[in-house]
Amino acid sequence: MRPVLLVLEHFWTWYRRNWRATVVSTVLLPLMFLGAMGFGLGSRITPGPATDGLPYVVYLAPAMLVAAAVQVATAESSFPVLGSLKWDRRYYAITSTPVTVDQLLMAQALWVALRVLISGLAYIAVAALFGAFTNAGVLLAVPVSVLAGMAFGSWILALAASVNDEGVTFGNVFRFVLVPMTLFAGTYYPISQLPAWSRPLAWITPLWHGNELARAVEFGGMGALAAVGHVVYLVVLTAGGLLVARQRFHARLKV
Amino acid sequence: MSGVPATVGSVSDDAVLVQADGLVKRFGDFEAVRGVDVKVRRGEAFGFLGPNGAGKSSTMRMIACTSPRTAGELRVLGLDPDRHGPRIRGRLGVVPQQDNLDNELTVRQNLQVYGRYFGLSRHQVRARATELLEFAQLSDRADDQVEPLSGGMKRRLTIARSLVNEPELLLLDEPTTGLDPQARHLLWDKLFRLKQQGVTLIVTTHYMDEAEQLCDRLVVMDGGRIVAEGSPAALIAEHSSREVLELRFPIDQQHHHVPLVEDLAERVEVLPDRLLLYATNGEAVLAAATRRGMRPTSSLVRRATLEDVFLRLTGRTLVD
Numbered sequence: 001m002r003p004v005l006l007v008l009e010h011f012w013t014w015y016r017r018n019w020r021a022t023v024v025s026t027v028l029l030p031l032m033f034l035g036a037m038g039f040g041l042g043s044r045i046t047p048g049p050a051t052d053g054l055p056y057v058v059y060l061a062p063a064m065l066v067a068a069a070v071q072v073a074t075a076e077s078s079f080p081v082l083g084s085l086k087w088d089r090r091y092y093a094i095t096s097t098p099v100t101v102d103q104l105l106m107a108q109a110l111w112v113a114l115r116v117l118i119s120g121l122a123y124i125a126v127a128a129l130f131g132a133f134t135n136a137g138v139l140l141a142v143p144v145s146v147l148a149g150m151a152f153g154s155w156i157l158a159l160a161a162s163v164n165d166e167g168v169t170f171g172n173v174f175r176f177v178l179v180p181m182t183l184f185a186g187t188y189y190p191i192s193q194l195p196a197w198s199r200p201l202a203w204i205t206p207l208w209h210g211n212e213l214a215r216a217v218e219f220g221g222m223g224a225l226a227a228v229g230h231v232v233y234l235v236v237l238t239a240g241g242l243l244v245a246r247q248r249f250h251a252r253l254k255v
Numbered sequence: 256m257s258g259v260p261a262t263v264g265s266v267s268d269d270a271v272l273v274q275a276d277g278l279v280k281r282f283g284d285f286e287a288v289r290g291v292d293v294k295v296r297r298g299e300a301f302g303f304l305g306p307n308g309a310g311k312s313s314t315m316r317m318i319a320c321t322s323p324r325t326a327g328e329l330r331v332l333g334l335d336p337d338r339h340g341p342r343i344r345g346r347l348g349v350v351p352q353q354d355n356l357d358n359e360l361t362v363r364q365n366l367q368v369y370g371r372y373f374g375l376s377r378h379q380v381r382a383r384a385t386e387l388l389e390f391a392q393l394s395d396r397a398d399d400q401v402e403p404l405s406g407g408m409k410r411r412l413t414i415a416r417s418l419v420n421e422p423e424l425l426l427l428d429e430p431t432t433g434l435d436p437q438a439r440h441l442l443w444d445k446l447f448r449l450k451q452q453g454v455t456l457i458v459t460t461h462y463m464d465e466a467e468q469l470c471d472r473l474v475v476m477d478g479g480r481i482v483a484e485g486s487p488a489a490l491i492a493e494h495s496s497r498e499v500l501e502l503r504f505p506i507d508q509q510h511h512h513v514p515l516v517e518d519l520a521e522r523v524e525v526l527p528d529r530l531l532l533y534a535t536n537g538e539a540v541l542a543a544a545t546r547r548g549m550r551p552t553s554s555l556v557r558r559a560t561l562e563d564v565f566l567r568l569t570g571r572t573l574v575d
Contacts, residue, residue, distance in 0.1 A: 003341075013360060096321055099341070255316070
């Protein structure tokens with residue numbers, strides 16, 4: 001475990017120097033969305049069945065946390081990982097020390113989770129100041145968002161260790177997976193509004209499960225079995241992504 | 256005399272830092288290293304020489320315990336890399352072919368962060384970083400970001416970083432490729448000092464002057480195999496003549512003169528603008544050629560170098 005902590009210390013050293021540049025995309029952007037959609041557009045939306053009877057901004061706020069978590073996890077698992085393999089090659093430097101490939105991957109995954117956590121807490125703090133939350137249950141949405149982030153991010157880790165381009169693949173994943181997922185997986189409105197045939201597509205996304213859980217911890221109304229089901233799905237997705245990532249990391253680093 | 260020999264065996268075994276027998280590395284169908292045997296002893300400066308694609312770097316990565324071997328036996332510091340990778344890596348210094356510094360950290364942070372990986376305390380890495388900054392002549396850039404440093408500075412930092420754990424064995428993969436002459440000489444100077452301090456060096460290079468400067472003993476690799484082994488002087492003695500006579504001619508006229516001098520030298524090599532005559536006494540051959548009426552535009556007698564050995568062993572010999 002100590003080598004894992006040392007890699008985290010390494011990444012933290014980088015973050016301490018460079019965190020300012022990350023604030024815009026990880027904290028300000030979701031808050032802008034919450035402001036524009038929740039307060040702006042939300043002012044024209046009458047609370048009703050589609051918002052679970054809640055003011056729109058309140059309905060949106062916990063899901064926005066999860067959507068941002070998935071985006072931060074994606075960002076942190078993509079270019080920084082590709083860069084560590086291809087541009088500055090720091091993974092090769094790290095695995096030339098006593099640190100093993102498995103320890104490096106574990107540290108990288110934990111680092112992504114930590115970044116999601118930091119951004120999530122910052123978002124919660126600011127959004128709470130604007131009165132976007134109804135109760136402290138939303139704090140439980142933070143671990144939910146980390147889990148949802150990792151359920152997607154772990155697969156991006158695996159992808160990042162598989163590609164060797166200058167980021168074209170990531171661009172396609174952002175355009176054709178991440179953005180549609182953000183728009184159609186129940187962040188801004190319930191997926192019951194989608195055509196029936198397309199709902200299964202939302203069901204397979206980690207974001208939908210995260211949204212459901214995040215709203216449930218704040219607003220209640222979810223059975224224990226359903227909650228366990230969502231959590232298990234996200235855990236399995238995370239574990240699967242990490243297993244593939246592990247295979248890819250070994251293939252890439254032990255040559 | 257009783258009791259003396261008991262430890263001799265283990266002491267001499269301990270002195271062998273790297274032992275490879277029939278080492279093989281395959282990437283799919285491609286066999287990069289095809290059965291390499293080497294033994295490197297403590298305190299030696301050992302070189303892998305060879306053209307690009309000879310298998311030098313693959314061999315180095317297996318010794319660095321970052322690339323598992325496909326077949327053969329390998330012991331590094333007396334241990335099996337497959338089973339004790341982290342333990343061995345903790346006692347190695349590695350300078351890869353391409354720098355892999357943290358470009359967005361400062362020079363000092365690069366040293367400190369890596370020192371921590373080798374179990375040094377925060378206090379220890381601070382002291383060690385200061386020492387190494389001095390060694391690498393980077394003290395005045397200590398708190399600058401790495402990114403804008405020159406190639407030579409980055410290379411020095413990479414070498415300084417590889418020393419952070421005071422390694423017993425330092426692996427340098429093409430340490431001076433791409434550097435200007437000043438930077439190369441400065442680096443050689445640093446490496447020479449390490450060698451004097453008793454650090455065992457393994458160097459790969461395709462620069463002959465580098466091999467002659469640094470290596471006590473070297474192997475020439477070509478196509479994944481070792482094609483020659485020995486000290487630079489022994490390799491020259493074995494694979495080349497003592498001297499080389501270079502005769503320059505106007506372009507493309509050199510081969511007309513080959514029949515005239517062929518029997519005077521041990522070997523004649525034809526280059527586009529000149530003939531190389533390998534002989535024990537270059538002046539004598541020049542005198543004989545002149546008596547036969549040969550009038551080159553210029554002539555030069557020089558001692559044979561590793562480059563001559565290298566070209567002979569790894570190709571380009573046209574007349575033998």
